[in-house]
Amino acid sequence: MDIARTIERYDNELINSVIPFWQDHCVDTQYGGYFTLLDRDGSVYDTTKYLWMQWRIVYMFATLYTTLQRRKEWLDIAVEGFDFLAEYGKSEDGSYYFALNRRGEPAMAPFSIFSDCFAAMGAAALFKATGDERYKAEADSAMNTYLRRLDHPRGRWEKSLPGRGCRLALGHYMILANLGNVLADCLKTDEYAAATADAVDMVTNRFWNPELQVMFEHINRGGGFDLDSCAGRCVTPGHGLESMWFILQYAEKHGRTDLIGRACNYIYGLYQFGLDREYGGLYYFMDALGKPHLELQWDMKLWWVHNEALIAALYAWRLSGEDRFRVMFEELDAWTWKHFPDPEYGEWFGYLNRRGEPTHLLKGGKWKTFFHLPRGLLLCGEQLRALNERDRAE
């Protein structure tokens, strides 16, 4: 594997394909905020402003500004999005709506705490980029809303009743591990250190099932796994792999070497479990015991799953030095780059069928925005550079 050429490929895709696509098409110059429902060529097919998707763009452009190049036009995009979202996005109790319409009027209730999570990340990245205290204030406010809601994340929109059993969802804790990293880095605070450490502990000790070597999406609130239900058996390899590079990032930063070997093993286990040995790529949803899935799209291949798996492979390769992660990266890299990039209009397709053929040509949607792909390209570039420097030093 030629690391230098791989770095060039990742850098080039980020700088000359993905960033320009969004820079050119996502900004709503009339009302503020962003268009995220973008067709293959960047044309807008729906103007709803989903807050997860909006705040992730703020986060990503601000982060590119602080890590890649200090280009004013990137910062401006982030700042203008922030202004729109901070003005229109917040409901009465301080939590962010799920969606606004184009003009900024509330379109969907604040039923998801991930809106608050991505608001905190976006605002924190802007504070790092500018030092402006109002971004720090917004990041703290959104973070505190996230933490306050964590125990009952869906609030009055919760449909589960006690007969279903109380479950905890991996998503809420894995994202907190990342959110804690981002806030500590951007705000230079240790205010959320305890909450972050708790989340890291939850993910590594409670959601991982050592017997089956998988990370579950849901565990019983009181502890343990519910292998008699579909929800209890559900495994999302992409989520597990994403959470494991969050853990490796945390472990490296905090000198928690005890976590590194474990997280690397989990990454390898999840990769082996999630791999489609017939058509290649990673499945979206799986059943830990091979029973039927309720999700119709379980066997589809999604861009973000592959972005996160690539980051996880490189983190594990660099931190463990084990060759199996080089192999994992090379296998995933080959499949991903063969199937996802759009040779005609740039950016990547998001949704492929099991065979790797695109089922959708959209570049942005209700769940796809300027986030997993640019973050993946950026972080893979960073990890590859570190590997390359070590190679040359040796």
Added chain:
Amino acid sequence: MDIARTIERYDNELINSVIPFWQDHCVDTQYGGYFTLLDRDGSVYDTTKYLWMQWRIVYMFATLYTTLQRRKEWLDIAVEGFDFLAEYGKSEDGSYYFALNRRGEPAMAPFSIFSDCFAAMGAAALFKATGDERYKAEADSAMNTYLRRLDHPRGRWEKSLPGRGCRLALGHYMILANLGNVLADCLKTDEYAAATADAVDMVTNRFWNPELQVMFEHINRGGGFDLDSCAGRCVTPGHGLESMWFILQYAEKHGRTDLIGRACNYIYGLYQFGLDREYGGLYYFMDALGKPHLELQWDMKLWWVHNEALIAALYAWRLSGEDRFRVMFEELDAWTWKHFPDPEYGEWFGYLNRRGEPTHLLKGGKWKTFFHLPRGLLLCGEQLRALNERDRAE
């Protein structure tokens, strides 16, 4: 086309494959109610009791008892399910929960009025089978709950806010057209005649778009279509086709010959629009203008879509006498029977990818139960018999 042999094929599948599969596997003799999450061989992979799925079994076994054969074991299954659901299924305000756990404890809140709809249908079919007044009382109660909730169907679980625009959903009105038919037939009442006529009018006059020749899933509450949003452009050919045989059934019964030609044209339009000309079969979700779909599973081929399309083709063929509906039936019949039946364990697969390969081997799930398939086989048999008798009379 040999109608007599086709009848034999439909009858045989219903009586010797589909009914025995559910009769053998769905009854929970320990707690009451049914298992509906059944794997390929009938084994149970989750014991949650989803009320739509439960009540549809009551309806179907009671209906088979009154229409096919008066077999006591079928009636017993329906009666025992009713007892369980009437005892445990109802929330404080009289609406039915979305799900119970195996023991009958509430597991998911009553956020869906379709639970009430299928309760009304199940109880009404049992009244027709037995004449027992308690079933009529339950049917009336559930029907009144349905009608009462129709204006705000999701109640306090509604996530939409005014910025999204107020929309009406086809599902709520098309099902009322059918529900009205079933209640009039089973309860021998004209109490719901006005509500049924309104629903028929809504479906045929407001959800159909004459310019694009499609039936929309959502229309603006104040009238008209929202072609700027994904939800506004969404077309579900299976829903449209199902609603059209409801309309034909209604038109025939009420001598509304004015509706017959229109509904037949809609059926043909939806068939042409929904057909996958590359791999065959009907798509699940479509965008009226060919823009991207937010639903990942839009190109999958679902059993119920094909069951409903077959019924619609036969109704249209019989009532219009037009040969294009014979062709439609033969094309659909060939594709459906080639891909859905499970040759090894009986019953049908529910979910195929675009190519027609099963993505799931389950026979029952959160959305698949003993309903569309047996109803489809039963009604196709009835329509084919009527066509055959007319043939012989001529």
